[in-house]
Amino acid sequence: MSYQTILTAVEDTILTITINRPDKLNALNQTVLEELAMIIDELINNAELKAAIITGSGEKAFIAGADIAEFSGLDAAAGTALAQKGQQLFARIENAPKPIIAAVNGFALGGGCELAMACHFRIASENAKFGQPEVNLGLLPGYGGTQRLTRLIGKGRALELLLAGTMIDAVTAFNYGLVNRVVPQGGLLAEARSLLAVINTKAPLAIAACIEAANLAALPGNSGYEKEAESFGRLITTNDAREGIAAFMEKRKAEFKGS
Template sequence: MYSAITTSIENALLLITINRPDKMNALNKTVLDELNAAVDEIYTNPAVKSAIITGAGAKAFVAGADISEFQGLKHQEGIALAQKGQDIFKKIENSPKPIVAAVNGFALGGGCELAMACHFRIAADNARFGQPEVNLGLIPGYGGTQRLTQLIGKGRAIEYMITGNMIDANTALQFGLVNYVVPQEELLNKAKSILELVNTKAPLAVGRCIKAANAVFDHTKDGFSEEVKLFGECFATEDMVEGTSAFLEKRKPNFTGK
């Protein structure tokens, strides 16, 4: 089905692997199109409750965009390229099912932007993050200027964007860019263990937690009002009735996502 990524489903968890190890898993048009299709599956496939995005091999998550595709592009084509990347990454960010980045090496440029679009990140101890676009006479275009600032703060974000320097895994943990740093051989198991726990929770409530948290950074919304609305919506779900009943009856809930 895919030529530049691979996908597999196990225990309601969709594993998406960017599969261009000879190119350090660089994002080209094919990768973006196939990633977009895989994210659509997360939204629409009822057999999927959560997802992991990672890279093939031991060196790179995604080492950046495929720069060979940038040559010859003009002003309007650059705008279209950035808009395409942003649209796909916003779809990841707004997914009602959690998507975790398992960062197994270099996450630079578009790769860092992809990781930051995920709901949170787990890094292998060899992971490196960065937005080095300034070295190409460019700036991040797939949301990096916004999400890096949200995640590590304005001063740090500007420093790393204008120097092009990389952030190692332990510094990323200190900055709050990643939730955990683990040995590479434990990376996928760590991500899976968290999502297997999440998959036992009420799916509609999980999605609303994501939506409410995203509202913090949406200037068209009042986050507190959004929380009130989403909290109220939970009371119209069968899962809320099941969850509260199970709590009072001292048993495990059986959530159905309704």
């Protein structure tokens, strides 16, 4: 399938999704959101794909925010619907059973920061900048940014960024726990692929269960412990678990089949 605003490539079962609006610093408009939803569904449903990387076209920006021109003239109902649409997509990414890395090259602001936070983890280039500057428009983040930023870096730091509308650099983002790694820009995608190559050697059902249980840790009325125990019991009966246990006992590398 061809897209207007997204480039895709597959290498060794890893899907790379590139937001491709460099003249707009890859700003998120409705077309981007709709096409991103389609490609995420493809990732989830295609058994030949094991993981994904989301990045931005060019060296200046991952995604510099939403396309502000689309906000003009919206009434309250339309604004709420717009935010809900973005939240639903980003929740779909967050809860995907296959790992998705945000490879952040340059500005990750507003909706771009929100998209990066919806991914399972983030690798940043040395020139990356993060921020939620919506207060400068008289708004707040609408795609889940107030919630995920608070969970990732804590309420005090999150409120400072949300209320001041300022940016932080890649090293600060790493120190805050917003990103997992900071690498030179030229090695950004290679670093993401290297990490996913390791993850892709593990049991797919176990990976999906880890993502599901970890996501529950942030929810009210946390049922993560119950889900963890239930998933452990379910996984221990799978062919992959039998293979993993046998391989450990036999001192060999396990070969997981996802069953």
